Amino acid sequence: MxxxxxxxxxxxxxxxxxxxxxxxxxxxxxxxxxxxxxxxxxxxxxxxxxxxxxxxxxxxxxxxxxxxxxxxxxxxxxxxxxxxxxxxxxxxxxxxxxxxxxxxxxxxxxxxxxxxxxxxxxRVPPRDGKSATGDRASFAGWIAHFDRYVLEDEQGQETAFSHAEGEVLRLFLDSPKRLISRPQMMERLGGGVGDSFDRAMDVRISRLRTKLREDPKNPRLIKTIYGAGYIFLSDVSWS
Amino acid sequence: MxxxxxxxxxxxxxxxxxxxxxxxxxxxxxxxxxxxxxxxxxxxxxxxxxxxxxxxxxxxxxxxxxxxxxxxxxxxxxxxxxxxxxxxxxxxxxxxxxxxxxxxxxxxxxxxxxxxxxxxxxRVPPRDGKSATGDRASFAGWIAHFDRYVLEDEQGQETAFSHAEGEVLRLFLDSPKRLISRPQMMERLGGGVGDSFDRAMDVRISRLRTKLREDPKNPRLIKTIYGAGYIFLSDVSWS
DNA sequence: CTGAAACCTTTCAAATTGTAACAAGACCGA
DNA sequence: TCGGTCTTGTTACAATTTGAAAGGTTTCAG
Missing domain, CATH: 3.40.50.2300 (Response regulator)
Known part of the structure; x- marks a missing residue:
């Protein structure tokens, strides 16, 4: 919704x-x-x-x-x-x-x-995860702990992420494999439609990519669609 | 299930x-x-x-x-x-x-x-978080992954396509083996009816053809009907 | 065969996006 | 309160994509 x-x-x-x-x-x-x-x-x-x-x-x-x-x-x-x-x-x-x-x-x-x-x-489809959000999502070998603001990699090594980064990450994890336009992000992340906040958006994504160790030339997780938005490429399962 | x-x-x-x-x-x-x-x-x-x-x-x-x-x-x-x-x-x-x-x-x-x-x-309900509808179409040995903006050839080699190219490709794949007139394309791809966007249309098709490795003299997939429009020649099956 | 219209493709400039660097606040412990 | 660290938006500039322009090629009518 x-x-x-x-x-x-x-x-x-x-x-x-x-x-x-x-x-x-x-x-x-x-x-x-x-x-x-x-x-x-x-x-x-x-x-x-x-x-x-x-x-x-x-x-x-x-x-x-x-x-x-x-x-x-x-x-x-x-x-x-x-x-x-x-x-x-x-x-x-x-x-x-x-x-x-x-x-x-x-x-x-x-x-x-x-x-x-x-x-x-x-009508809400048979909600499996009824309990109020264990708030953890795994994808592509990562586990995002939203309760602790921590990203855990395959080896169990942890990287902290900030609130702003978490907002973006959650947005992606809520709608994986689906195009998310920039205006949609703005709406969700509160920022006005001023063009200056546009860049802030980029920066948030850029920082998130760094923490996910994305290769700038060949992003495996957060893909940019020029003129349209972004797509989170991996499957996600919440728990 | x-x-x-x-x-x-x-x-x-x-x-x-x-x-x-x-x-x-x-x-x-x-x-x-x-x-x-x-x-x-x-x-x-x-x-x-x-x-x-x-x-x-x-x-x-x-x-x-x-x-x-x-x-x-x-x-x-x-x-x-x-x-x-x-x-x-x-x-x-x-x-x-x-x-x-x-x-x-x-x-x-x-x-x-x-x-x-x-x-x-x-059908898997789209909201269940896990797999959100991977949509792809296969035709003439190619597989178009619209969820990743990637074209995969017979050998499994992948070529990225852009959003603009994807719009054209999807238009063709939605109506294979049927004449698609230029005005129809314009409508769908948003541009005005100005003469200048006409050329932009050509460019999109041209770039798409390149990625599909079409032979300019003898296009196997996107055929031009002089004065009428284009026809996508292959059968398409969506999944 | 010739000319005009339709179409293709290369080149270029504008718009969009990525990222490094900086600065303003927020937060925290001493 | 003060100084330091962390977060976050802003600015500036590089990289990329896209439409526009321009010139060439193909098609068709007469």
Whole structure:
């Protein structure tokens, strides 16, 4: 979830204003935050800044292939994707689900059902680590002890990391193998959108990389995607 | 999952023999193990011995209140519950989902859709921290790792590609063997309709071709259709 | 065959990111 | 309180990626 403190964010992508209005109203009444878009391009631009919890997507968009968008969404973002489409053929539904959508609702729809299905997607999946965060994560031979602010390497050797470094590390460890944009980082790490803090971000990452003994030319863990953000490359398991 | 080594187990609880037969056959064709029950009592007895991965439940059972059963199932078992019911009212669906079902399919249903929705439930939930969807596509001896921004050739040798190149590549891989016009690309890749970005597009494709080791005279993968657009020639399979 | 349009590729400059060096605070023990 | 260390943001400059510009090559119509 983008921010546990706030209500879940649901995005709406549909080219019919009437549908957008209806969904927005229903969802806000149900207590969700919403953002709606009429064009795929605007939607994708917004994704660089925020992380929705559920994305409602209409397939029949004028400016993009909706299915390809769904595919990308499901893979790149962590969000649940629900297709809302006028196409009711079984084949449409099957391919939509196949490509990564978590649900498929056909128009005309009942707002109450949409809310119910969104709620299902937001339901906490059988939380295995129920106990309030043992706060330790292992990845690529490292163990990060967030309770002690210490990184432990394969030989058991320990390196301390600071609070600021820990914030960045935790952000990565929470969303491994997924693109994290700079604006998303900013939002999470509090800093304003001033351009001076931009550099501070870099510096934090740079220092973190040093402690993880990254090779600058060939980073194994924190990879930079020029113009897009960063990706943490290793699998992570929390305990 | 009850046993990773075996095919996922799907249970069917429905009092109509014809439905049981149809579902059993479809699901076994799709590669799942199945167990079907006509009475809730038998089903619950079986639960003491096995752990299904997905439970299909008909609500209109003679011997129990189906909703209560669903509720118990969702809470106690870790399994996904899909309701298959003749009751198509929105209110029925909403309460079914509310009480813990993960999906709700109304009769008459198409077996293909049931399979698709089961598959969605079995997909590894993206939030479970461990492995967040590695998405890659293979084509013509190459494997494109979009989670690492790396192209792997037949010998396993890797070449990094940039974000801009990846956008183009993904566009092609999403629609292989289909003409993609330049305006379509523009839309998708964000740039305006200015003439200058037209050239930038060319450059992206050019650089991508280089990394795919295309022969300029005789492109095997990205073919130019003069005056119309491009076609990606190879088959693609995503995983 | 010729010219124009479409497309390719090299070169270059601007934007983005990495990192070293520095300075302002915070924190801590004496 | 004082001095020292640690943390962290800022600045400056290097390195890298990307789009823009420009010139060459291919394709097609007539």
């Amino acid at each position: 983008s921010d546990p403190a706030l209500a879940p964010l649901v995005t709406i992508l549909d080219d019919e204003p009437e549908i957008r209005r209806l969904l927005t109203e229903t969802l806000e009444d149900a207590g969700y935050r919403t953002q709606s878009f009429s064009r795929a391009r605007d939607f994708e631009a917004a994704l660089k800044r925020v992380t929705p919890d559920v994305c409602l997507v209409d397939l029949s968009l004028p400016d993009t292939d909706g299915l390809a968008l769904v595919h990308r969404l499901a893979l790149e973002q962590g969000a649940s994707v629900i297709i809302i489409s006028g196409r009711a053929q079984v084949q449409d539904r099957v391919t939509g689900l196949e490509l990564g959508a978590d649900d498929y609702i056909t128009k005309p729809f009942d707002p109450a059902e949409v809310v119910a299905r969104i709620r299902v997607r937001l | 009850s046993d990773p080594a075996l095919a996922p187990l799907v249970t069917i609880l429905d009092d109509e023999p014809e439905i049981r037969r149809l579902l059993t056959e479809t699901l076994e064709d799709a590669g799942y193990r199945t167990q079907s029950f006509s009475r809730a009592r038998d089903f619950e007895a079986a639960l003491k011995r096995v752990t299904p991965d997905v439970c299909l439940v008909d609500l209109s059972l003679p011997d129990t209140d189906g909703l209560a059963l669903v509720h118990r199932l969702a809470l106690e078992q870790g399994a996904s519950v899909i309701i298959i019911s003749g009751r198509a009212q929105v209110q029925d669906r909403v309460t079914g989902l509310e009480l813990g079902a993960d999906d709700y399919i109304t009769k008459p249903f198409d077996p293909a859709e049931v399979v698709a929705r089961i598959r969605v439930r079995l």
